[in-house]
Amino acid sequence: MHKALFAATVTLALLSACKPAPEQANAANSGANAAVENAAVPVSAPVGKEEAAKIMHERHEGMEKIGKSMKALGREMMAGTSDLATVRSSAATIADLAPKASSWFPAGTGPDVGKTHAKAEIWQKPEEFAAKAKDFQNAAAAFNEAAKAGDMTQIKARFGDLGKSCKACHDSYRAKHAD
Amino acid sequence: MTATAPSMPTDTKQRVWDLPTRLIHWLLVALIAFSWWSAENGEIDWHIWSGISVLTLLVFRLLWGIFGSSTARFAVFVRGPRAVRAYLRDPGGWRSAGHTPLGALSVVALLGLTAIQVALGLVSVDEDGLNEGPLAGLVSVDAADTARGLHGIFFNVLLAFIILHVAAILYYRLFERKRLIGPMITGRAELNPDAEPMRPVKWWVAILCLLVALAFSRWIVAGAPPFGT
Numbered sequence: 001m002h003k004a005l006f007a008a009t010v011t012l013a014l015l016s017a018c019k020p021a022p023e024q025a026n027a028a029n030s031g032a033n034a035a036v037e038n039a040a041v042p043v044s045a046p047v048g049k050e051e052a053a054k055i056m057h058e059r060h061e062g063m064e065k066i067g068k069s070m071k072a073l074g075r076e077m078m079a080g081t082s083d084l085a086t087v088r089s090s091a092a093t094i095a096d097l098a099p100k101a102s103s104w105f106p107a108g109t110g111p112d113v114g115k116t117h118a119k120a121e122i123w124q125k126p127e128e129f130a131a132k133a134k135d136f137q138n139a140a141a142a143f144n145e146a147a148k149a150g151d152m153t154q155i156k157a158r159f160g161d162l163g164k165s166c167k168a169c170h171d172s173y174r175a176k177h178a179d
Numbered sequence: 180m181t182a183t184a185p186s187m188p189t190d191t192k193q194r195v196w197d198l199p200t201r202l203i204h205w206l207l208v209a210l211i212a213f214s215w216w217s218a219e220n221g222e223i224d225w226h227i228w229s230g231i232s233v234l235t236l237l238v239f240r241l242l243w244g245i246f247g248s249s250t251a252r253f254a255v256f257v258r259g260p261r262a263v264r265a266y267l268r269d270p271g272g273w274r275s276a277g278h279t280p281l282g283a284l285s286v287v288a289l290l291g292l293t294a295i296q297v298a299l300g301l302v303s304v305d306e307d308g309l310n311e312g313p314l315a316g317l318v319s320v321d322a323a324d325t326a327r328g329l330h331g332i333f334f335n336v337l338l339a340f341i342i343l344h345v346a347a348i349l350y351y352r353l354f355e356r357k358r359l360i361g362p363m364i365t366g367r368a369e370l371n372p373d374a375e376p377m378r379p380v381k382w383w384v385a386i387l388c389l390l391v392a393l394a395f396s397r398w399i400v401a402g403a404p405p406f407g408t
Contacts (some may be wrong), residue, residue: 068320167307
């Protein structure tokens, strides 16, 4: 019976590790424990509950918009002949949103406040995070310039850089499952 | 993989599972585990190749279920509801080598669910638009996003059936005194003397099935129909 018990324990543990949960800026869940941990973070004072909900919503929408543009671009990069108009409009959308990304993560908008994939590490290593956000902003601007110029070889190279800047930050600071 | 099973006087065990069937089984175990790990750890390149490998195994298993040894053939082991009921009433009355009528349902369910999971993965795009399944270009971006969501949710269904499968093996071991894991490793099991033995096929049939499965996967990797859109 030990074997059976062990197997049951393992399978239960495995199951509980696998709950998909979409990111939602869920202010209703913020509760009273909000912002307690953030007191230790050496950045500006945490934003209030309502402000946090607003920013987290904007962040979610913005990231989704960037993602949609990336997907549209991915298709154009794969296609035999790319549609420059689509590439340019998507590049502009991303370049437009990229500078805002830095303002999407003020203290008080972490996983302790609401449902988010943003990891607490963002506020534990603010300089490193800011540097990665800046890399993304630069990559988005460079890609937008390449799109405007219209040389496909350049566009594809800059698109590759842009993708890497997304991944660099997401690998470190985005959780697989929302807390 | 020899054509005949020589009767060994010292060993009363007979062949039940041929080598391809066993290899497919354990490779699927390894690849499904690896797919899970790679998805959880953001190793999406590895995850996609793992999925393509699962696809290849599934195609091979389908072909092997038509042209392979008797105990691997769907037409031989998949039985109707009446046979399943008869087996449930009297498990001891079942005497053939290979899957029982109830076990057959498990085989079909696990292979079918794995196939659905692979199909969803093939048309998925990741959250950031950085990686996508080889057939994602055949559907809209929204459909590919939806497919990714379903791919994540549906894994739990597959996992539930895997757990049921393992639980059934434990049940047989503990309450029926039947060892099922050993034969899936060695290919041999103690059978009733009057049991119908496994009928093997020539080894090159497996090679042909494998070549077709590899060609099919290569076609999918290329983006399918006339190689993408």
